[in-house]
Amino acid sequence: MDRQERSTRTRAHDSPLGALDVGFEHRSRTSGFTLVEVVIVAALAMVVMGSVVAVMNSSMRACQVGSTSAHLEALANRTLDHIAERLQASSRAAITPSLAAPFSSRQIDFQRATSFAGGVVTWSATERITFQYRPGEIDDGIDNGGNGIVDDGQVVWIQSLGLPGQTSSVLADGVTEYLEGETLNNLDDNRNGLIDEAGLCFTVDASSVVVHLTLAARSAGGILVTKTVEKRVYFRNP
Ligand SMILES: [Ca+2]
């Protein structure tokens, strides 16, 4: 053992903190992070956080779409129930137009049987259920109303049609110009047996009328949601 080595060992042994000093120097060299390691860890953390945020955003969008879809379905079914209630009280002979598939109409005029006495049916004044463009919206392929839906309309129920006491009620907003999956091209794009049918349409056969309805709305996140329903209504009166 030479003199220098003995001197080093002697200093380490002699100092009360000698052993601690050596251990500290060893850990300092092995337990610290290099800049590259820090950058990698930060990048991984950002990737993980980004994935978490993406999953949360996706879940939120799905929740918003689900909420809008449920609202549309409820409104569409409620509207069809309302229409069915009116048309059931009518008769095949008291409605116009009466187009059979593959043709359909956007509106239907009818009278309801209001009473039956002595073999005589009393009929109401003429009523109409029809598609009308929303106020401010016109048929031009542009979203004039700014609600995110192009050329959309309403289901409107008119009573006492053409009489001084005529009244109108909006049964539903967000009616699409054409039924879901349909475009104006003289073809049955959505393969439901009807050609170029409107977002609200009626087809009539010998004893019933089938009502189709597509409603649309934007979710809170701006996603377009549509809901399509149909209902066959049988006339109570011959
Ligand atoms: Ca328009």
Ligand SMILES: [Ca+2]
């Ligand atoms: Ca069709």
Ligand SMILES: [Ca+2]
């Ligand atoms: Ca078509």
